[in-house]
Amino acid sequence: MDLNKHTLFFTDLIGNRCLSNEVDCKEYDHDETEDLHFLPQFVLKPETVNEISLIMAYCHEHAIPVTPAGARTGLSGGALAIKGGVLLSMERFNKILQIDEKNHQVITEPGVITQVLQDAVKEKGLFYPPDPASKGSCFIGGNISENSGGPKAVKYGVTKDYVLNLELVLPTGEIIWTGANVLKNATGYNLTQLIVGSEGTLAVVTKIVLKLIPHPTHDLLMLVPFYDAQKACEAVAAIFQAGITPSGLEFMERDALTWTQAFTNDFSLHVADNHAAHLLIEVDGFDPDQLMLDCEKIMGVLEKFETDEILFAETAAQKQGLWSLRRKVGEAVKSQSIYKEEDTVVPRFALPDLLFHVKRIGKEFGFHSVCYGHAGDGNLHINIIKGDMDDEKWNNELTAAMRELFGEVVKLGGTISGEHGIGLVQKPYMDIAFPEVSLNLMRQIKTVFDPKGILNPGKIF
Amino acid sequence: MDLNKHTLFFTDLIGNRCLSNEVDCKEYDHDETEDLHFLPQFVLKPETVNEISLIMAYCHEHAIPVTPAGARTGLSGGALAIKGGVLLSMERFNKILQIDEKNHQVITEPGVITQVLQDAVKEKGLFYPPDPASKGSCFIGGNISENSGGPKAVKYGVTKDYVLNLELVLPTGEIIWTGANVLKNATGYNLTQLIVGSEGTLAVVTKIVLKLIPHPTHDLLMLVPFYDAQKACEAVAAIFQAGITPSGLEFMERDALTWTQAFTNDFSLHVADNHAAHLLIEVDGFDPDQLMLDCEKIMGVLEKFETDEILFAETAAQKQGLWSLRRKVGEAVKSQSIYKEEDTVVPRFALPDLLFHVKRIGKEFGFHSVCYGHAGDGNLHINIIKGDMDDEKWNNELTAAMRELFGEVVKLGGTISGEHGIGLVQKPYMDIAFPEVSLNLMRQIKTVFDPKGILNPGKIF
Numbered sequence: 001m002d003l004n005k006h007t008l009f010f011t012d013l014i015g016n017r018c019l020s021n022e023v024d025c026k027e028y029d030h031d032e033t034e035d036l037h038f039l040p041q042f043v044l045k046p047e048t049v050n051e052i053s054l055i056m057a058y059c060h061e062h063a064i065p066v067t068p069a070g071a072r073t074g075l076s077g078g079a080l081a082i083k084g085g086v087l088l089s090m091e092r093f094n095k096i097l098q099i100d101e102k103n104h105q106v107i108t109e110p111g112v113i114t115q116v117l118q119d120a121v122k123e124k125g126l127f128y129p130p131d132p133a134s135k136g137s138c139f140i141g142g143n144i145s146e147n148s149g150g151p152k153a154v155k156y157g158v159t160k161d162y163v164l165n166l167e168l169v170l171p172t173g174e175i176i177w178t179g180a181n182v183l184k185n186a187t188g189y190n191l192t193q194l195i196v197g198s199e200g201t202l203a204v205v206t207k208i209v210l211k212l213i214p215h216p217t218h219d220l221l222m223l224v225p226f227y228d229a230q231k232a233c234e235a236v237a238a239i240f241q242a243g244i245t246p247s248g249l250e251f252m253e254r255d256a257l258t259w260t261q262a263f264t265n266d267f268s269l270h271v272a273d274n275h276a277a278h279l280l281i282e283v284d285g286f287d288p289d290q291l292m293l294d295c296e297k298i299m300g301v302l303e304k305f306e307t308d309e310i311l312f313a314e315t316a317a318q319k320q321g322l323w324s325l326r327r328k329v330g331e332a333v334k335s336q337s338i339y340k341e342e343d344t345v346v347p348r349f350a351l352p353d354l355l356f357h358v359k360r361i362g363k364e365f366g367f368h369s370v371c372y373g374h375a376g377d378g379n380l381h382i383n384i385i386k387g388d389m390d391d392e393k394w395n396n397e398l399t400a401a402m403r404e405l406f407g408e409v410v411k412l413g414g415t416i417s418g419e420h421g422i423g424l425v426q427k428p429y430m431d432i433a434f435p436e437v438s439l440n441l442m443r444q445i446k447t448v449f450d451p452k453g454i455l456n457p458g459k460i461f
Numbered sequence: 462m463d464l465n466k467h468t469l470f471f472t473d474l475i476g477n478r479c480l481s482n483e484v485d486c487k488e489y490d491h492d493e494t495e496d497l498h499f500l501p502q503f504v505l506k507p508e509t510v511n512e513i514s515l516i517m518a519y520c521h522e523h524a525i526p527v528t529p530a531g532a533r534t535g536l537s538g539g540a541l542a543i544k545g546g547v548l549l550s551m552e553r554f555n556k557i558l559q560i561d562e563k564n565h566q567v568i569t570e571p572g573v574i575t576q577v578l579q580d581a582v583k584e585k586g587l588f589y590p591p592d593p594a595s596k597g598s599c600f601i602g603g604n605i606s607e608n609s610g611g612p613k614a615v616k617y618g619v620t621k622d623y624v625l626n627l628e629l630v631l632p633t634g635e636i637i638w639t640g641a642n643v644l645k646n647a648t649g650y651n652l653t654q655l656i657v658g659s660e661g662t663l664a665v666v667t668k669i670v671l672k673l674i675p676h677p678t679h680d681l682l683m684l685v686p687f688y689d690a691q692k693a694c695e696a697v698a699a700i701f702q703a704g705i706t707p708s709g710l711e712f713m714e715r716d717a718l719t720w721t722q723a724f725t726n727d728f729s730l731h732v733a734d735n736h737a738a739h740l741l742i743e744v745d746g747f748d749p750d751q752l753m754l755d756c757e758k759i760m761g762v763l764e765k766f767e768t769d770e771i772l773f774a775e776t777a778a779q780k781q782g783l784w785s786l787r788r789k790v791g792e793a794v795k796s797q798s799i800y801k802e803e804d805t806v807v808p809r810f811a812l813p814d815l816l817f818h819v820k821r822i823g824k825e826f827g828f829h830s831v832c833y834g835h836a837g838d839g840n841l842h843i844n845i846i847k848g849d850m851d852d853e854k855w856n857n858e859l860t861a862a863m864r865e866l867f868g869e870v871v872k873l874g875g876t877i878s879g880e881h882g883i884g885l886v887q888k889p890y891m892d893i894a895f896p897e898v899s900l901n902l903m904r905q906i907k908t909v910f911d912p913k914g915i916l917n918p919g920k921i922f
Contacts, residue, residue: 102698102810125704149645158645160654161622174898180876182806183838184610184619186658187876187883187894188921189903193621193654197647214704237563243586243675243747286704290748345643349563377644415641415648422648433648437635441909442650448905460649 002062003041009058010044010086014051017092019043028087031072031079032134033425034340038080040067040087047092049167049175049206056204056455057173059086065457066171068200070111070142073134075330075341076423078145078199082458088204090141096120097207104212105164105181110141110205127215129156132419133327141205147197149419151248151282151326154376156213158419160196167207168195171450181209194445199421201456202449219247219284220291221319222298223269225308229253229277229371233352235305236279236375240348242301244294248282249376251351256329256372263332269325275308279375280326329372330381338386338394340425342402344409345418348378357408358382365401366393379418399428406432422460430461463523464502470519471505471547475512478553480504489548492533492540493595494886495801499541501528501548508553510628510636510667517665517916518634520547526918527632529661531571531603534595536791536802537884539606539660543919549665551602557581558668565673566625566642571602571666588676590617593880594788602666608658610880612709612787615837616745617674619880621657628668629656632911642670655906660882662917663910680708680745681752682780683759684730686769690714690738690832694813696766697740697836701809703762705755709743710837712812717790717833724793730786736769740836741787790833791842799847799855801886803863805870806879809839818869819843826862827854840879860889867893883921891922 003020010018019025020042029037046052059066065085072079081087093109096117100106101124108117115135118128129152132138142148144166149158166178178191185192195202226232236249254276261267283294299310313319333339346354355371358380362369367389373381382405386394406416406429416433417426430439443461446453464481471479480486481503490498507513520527526546533540542548554570557578561567562585569578576596579589590613593599603609605627610619627639639652646653656663687693697710715737722728744755760771774780794800807815816832819841823830828850834842843866847855867877867890877887877894891900904922907914 100808101702103808104701105808147645147647147651149647153645157622160651161618170898170902176896176899176902178899180806180871180894181808181874182840182876182879183809184608184614184806184835184840184879185876186608186804186878186880187887188891188900189663189906190608190621190654190658191899191902193651197651202650214706240565241562245675287748287751290751343647345641345645347561347564347566347642348644349561374645379643379645410641413642415643415646417647418643418645419647426648430649433641435637437631438637438639438652439649441631441637441652444909445650445906448902448909 006042006062006064010042013054014044014046017045017047028069028089031074031077033075033077033080033423035338036077036080038082039084040081041084043087043089045089045092049169052169052204052206053173053175055086055088056169056171059454060172060452063452063454065454067456068204070139070145071113071137073138074142074146074421074423076417076421077425078421078423078456078459080424082424090139093141093206099124101126106210106212108140108208108210110139110144110208112140114138114140114143121212122215125215126212128162128210128212130159130162133330140208144196144205144208145198145200146419146421149374149377149379151250151374153374154249155245155247160193162211163192163196163208164211165209166192166195166205168203169206170203171455183211197421199423199456199459201446201459216284217286218288218291219282220295221280221282221313221322222295223311223322224279224281224302225272225275226277226279227274227306227308229355230352231305232277232279233355233375235302236351237349238301238304239298242297244297246281246376247284248280250280250326250373251375251380252278252280252326252329252372253370255370257325259336259370260325260329260332263335264328268321272308280322333370333383340384340398342382342384342405343417343420344382344414345377345379346409346412346414348376350412350414351375351378351380353412354380354409357405361401361405365397367398367401377418378414402429403432424459427460467503467523467525471503474515475505475507478506478508489530489550492535492538494536494538494541494884496799497538497541499543500545501542502545504548504550506550506553510630513630513665513667514634514636516547516549517630517632520915521633521913524913524915527915528917529665531600531606532574532598534599535603535607535882535884537878537882538886539882539884539917539920541885543885551600554667560585562587567671567673569601569669569671571600571605571669573601575599575601575604582673583676586676587673589623589671589673591620591623594791601669605657605666605669606659606661607880607882610835610838610840612711612835614835615710616706616708621654623671624653624657624669625672626670627653627656627666629664630667631664632916644672658882660884660917660920662907662920677745678747679749679752680743681756682741682743682774682783683756684772684783685740685742685763686733686736687738687740688735688767688769690816691813692766693738693740694816694836696763697812698810699762699765700759703758705758707742707837708745709741711741711787711834712836712841713739713741713787713790713833714831716831718786720797720831721786721790721793724796725786725789733769741783794831794844801845801859803843803845803866804878804881805843805875806838806840807870807873807875809837811873811875812836812839812841814873815841815870818866822862822866826858828862838879839875863890864893885920888921
């Protein structure tokens with residue numbers, strides 16, 4: 001690679017928003033995936049769609065790898081510049097362009113923090129529901145790349161359900177919109193939905209039009225301790241079968257909760273010795289009386305399972321405390337040990353079977369796991385803990401265990417990633433989720449958008 | 462085309478479920494689009510996915526056009542065998558395979574009538590919301606091809622929002638599933654969503670997994686007469702801005718209603734001389750008191766507009782009567798005159814502007830139009846009436862009027878089809894909705910799936 005020539009071009013275009021020395025680039029060599037580091041040659045921070053267009057056209061011409069990056073909070077390695085080249089940081093695309101109250105839509109740049117966007121539309125009484133655990137730091141553009149979910153997905157759907165239209169820069173530098181700012185669209189192939197969840201491998205998203213809904217005015221939150229983790233999983237489907245759709249239904253194994261307590265040094269919640277798992281259940285809506293009725297119905301369902309005393313959050317602070325505990329499980333596990341996080345998803349009723357197989361395979365291969373996640377969606381985050389396992393075993397034997405686990409997931413009607421994406425770390429398992437015919441279709445679609453394979457190379461396939 | 466050889470192959474494979482004489486094939490030469498007729502050489506009625514796989518492999522080898530057809534109720538010509546060859550009728554794929562109450566899912570074949578599917582899941586307390594006006598005759602597979610909407614879309618979303626997983630036969634004969642039976646999926650490109658709305662040009666859908674939701678237990682319906690059609694359109698956005706999400710919000714111009722009364726010979730509803738348009742507004746949910754409050758809120762909003770007395774449907778029969786009137790508008794218009802139906806969609810708040818342009822362009826080009834549709838979605842069906850316009854003008858000058866109209870639609874942030882698809886009749890206007898770069902992406906995606914271009918050729922592009 002002719003680094004001097006490229007440096008000249010990029011610097012000429014965007015001045016000191018082109019970083020090219022190793023020290024500056026170091027900061028951009030990782031996301032939140034395990035302990036992986038890949039140094040880009042350039043970090044570029046464009047501010048306009050035109051700049052991105054010129055960068056892409058140049059990189060296309062010179063076959064320079066380009067890895068788009070948001071807040072780099074991803075968990076599958078999507079923002080890692082594994083082939084070097086350009087790390088295209090979208091951090092300067094941080095403006096909400098228009099909150100369209102008349103049509104319940106928002107037009108935003110991709111570098112806006114998800115929670116900032118949520119708070120801004122909430123001020124107008126509007127709601128953008130999808131919010132991953134990292135909502136305080138992740139970018140909305142990253143959410144679109146990974147088709148993020150989060151705890152509200154169980155009632156309100158995932159990112160893809162809110163994306164109406166996207167402005168893109170193609171790997172060849174052309175700028176297009178994928179659709180229109182409308183709620184229904186039967187005009188040609190759905191390019192919008194093809195881009196959502198494509199992990200920055202097909203195009204660079206530069207503007208986003210999202211659907212909004214009226215913000216619910218009330219919610220109730222309860223934490224339910226179970227003596228048996230399997231039974232907690234079984235209770236999940238039972239709640240839905242009773243006709244209730246909670247706005248959150250989270251599962252936490254004992255370790256998930258106690259490790260987080262240790263990590264945050266907050267022991268205000270009493271976890272008894274015989275608590276094997278907890279469900280965190282939220283209902284929301286516009287009518288507090290209706291929510292009380294929903295909670296009563298849920299408690300009626302829970303009576304059929306053995307639970308300890310249910311904790312109702314009574315204040316906003318208490319609610320926030322419980323949600324914060326849940327949101328910090330990932331960080332807490334990360335602080336304890338080297339680990340791998342799997343993001344399995346199955347039909348909701350198969351959750352107890354999935355948990356059974358996790359623990360069975362853990363016993364057979366000798367690993368400890370900490371499980372938690374969006375149980376209402378059948379989406380279980382499985383943290384495989386390295387602990388004192390020797391490196392040889394960790395590096396070489398674990399793949400076989402994962403293959404067995406993912407095989408069970410697919411047999412249960414599920415798949416290998418619910419909301420984290422495939423990126424780099426799940427790539428070796430794609431053949432379990434899809435036959436070669438399907439993978440070939442995907443590879444060819446990739447080639448349609450990116451004939452030279454310069455955009456986020458080495459991901460998904 | 463070597464007809465004898467092909468007849469032999471098809472008959473050998475599926476016996477008398479292969480029709481090849483002109484009289485038999487005649488029945489399959491049209492759908493519900495205008496007065497268009499195209500005769501296929503063969504009508505094949507496979508019963509198994511394996512038969513379809515063998516048919517596609519054979520047709521691929523011999524470059525025989527294949528046009529998949531459902532109930533042929535489509536309005537854009539998607540099921541017309543415009544290049545002759547095989548009309549692949551999915552009418553034998555008429556079984557609901559499994560209603561999975563435990564996971565709130567249904568697995569169905571594509572040839573099931575939408576209403577049959579709705580009724581079957583309703584018996585289990587479950588709800589599949591998307592239902593086009595033709596729900597009593599259209600197939601769920603056709604709904605997937607066109608990404609159908611219908612009146613409930615305004616609250617519950619369109620077909621794409623319920624499709625979890627699809628079994629496909631590719632044009633080359635391979636059989637794949639697009640995804641998994643899960644509520645969230647971040648595993649590779651979203652092939653499921655690429656197929657939904659692709660109008661049978663990418664693959665033949667052979668099994669469908671749909672998400673279901675709890676069926677609402679109560680609804681209220683009101684019909685609101687306006688003296689000014691523009692004001693009716695303005696009221697639509699105002700209702701949403703008041704924080705209400707109706708489960709139906711339909712607009713009917715005066716002619717839409719009176720022509721339907723004449724068509725059905727049912728004049729039980731009094732339409733006064735000064736009624737210019739009506740809104741049909743439904744709210745649904747689980748709590749009747751809440752619905753009454755919603756209605757009161759809606760009436761509060763309507764007070765700001767000049768309306769005549771609001772009719773509340775008091776019995777199930779009355780509700781059904783009003784909905785039936787609305788559903789029959791299309792047929793009624795068709796019975797009156799040769800016509801063209803446009804399926805424009807704009808952001809909801811732009812609806813009055815859209816109606817203004819329809820009437821303005823109508824005046825300039827000298828055509829009468831009857832407008833109605835899913836106003837809550839900004840989706841206006843515009844029926845251009847031929848009436849006594851001479852053929853020369855109808856055939857040659859109307860295209861310019863349509864191009865002007867669609868140009869306005871796109872300027873308003875909308876697009877040329879909300880739920881009917883592009884098919885054959887909207888194909889000439891695709892360049893208004895998309896630049897050549899986007900159309901090229903779509904054409905190349907088509908080639909990825911269908912390298913010889915045998916599947917539903919001549920549609921969309």
